[in-house]
Amino acid sequence: MVGESTGYAVLVLLIFFFSIEIEGVKDIAVSIPMAARILDTVTLHCNYDLEGEPLYTVKWYKGQNEFYRFIPKELPNTQIFPLPGINVDLSESTPNEIVLRDVQPEVTGRYTCEVSSDAPLFDTKMNSGYMYVVDIPIEDPVLAVEKDLLDIGEVILANCTAPPSFPATNISWYLNGKRITNNYLKQTEVTNEILTSIRKRFVTTSVLKFEVGDSTFEEGKAVLSCVASLFNIYRGEKKEIIEEAKPKPRPSSVLGPRGESSDCSRIHVPIARVLIFTLFFWKYR
Structure with missing residues (x-):
């Protein structure tokens, strides 16, 4: 009976253990400039949540080629793999961002950040973005x-x-x-x-x-x-x-300014009155 109950308890624990979602790396996000000029300095960001697990490694790729690796347990903990046009500034780079100096046209391409948690999970996730190194026009259109x-x-x-x-x-x-x-x-x-x-x-x-x-x-x-x-x-x-070519006349140009129209009315009304008075006078004199 003791053996059976022990086996049953172990089975329950195994079912409980495998029913728990275990994820070492969560919410990995990259921030990569969409464009940069030749000889600019750019920073590539990689943010991740290990959910309490220790970090095993951070790797950066251009296309399929790895050019940067960070392993906290090793000394030195950073490695650079040469690629044309890519110049990593190690003094300014961190596990969450790398700084590229004097970018060249060859730097144009897709960049991927790959993050792995340490034992026992060794969970790995990645995210990527594209960057252009542009030649801008030297004049206006x-x-x-x-x-x-x-x-x-x-x-x-x-x-x-x-x-x-x-x-x-x-x-x-x-x-x-x-x-x-x-x-x-x-x-x-x-x-x-x-x-x-x-x-x-x-x-x-x-x-x-x-x-x-x-x-x-x-x-x-x-x-x-x-x-x-x-x-x-x-x-x-x-x-x-x-x-x-043929502008349409505006109402103000046809009728004249409002102030001018008012002045005309003030002038013509007295003249009309004088004419009426004169005709009346000559009729009944």
């Missing part, structure tokens, strides 16, 4: 408008070209501060013979066709804007003023 004097019903035809960049810039159109949709967008690769670069760059061109309507002009003028942007790092803008 160029805006050309076919005609800057138009009537209602005619078409605004304009061309906006952004200088070379990597990746290609985005172009947006605005009329009187309100965004409008462009009809045609083209990205053209610039050859290395023109630009000395280790990777491709692109020129972005957008053509706008927009029919002029009753609400296009404000006091006979409209402001057309072309905005080229690249992430939150670059923004260039050019503007052109388009004028209405």
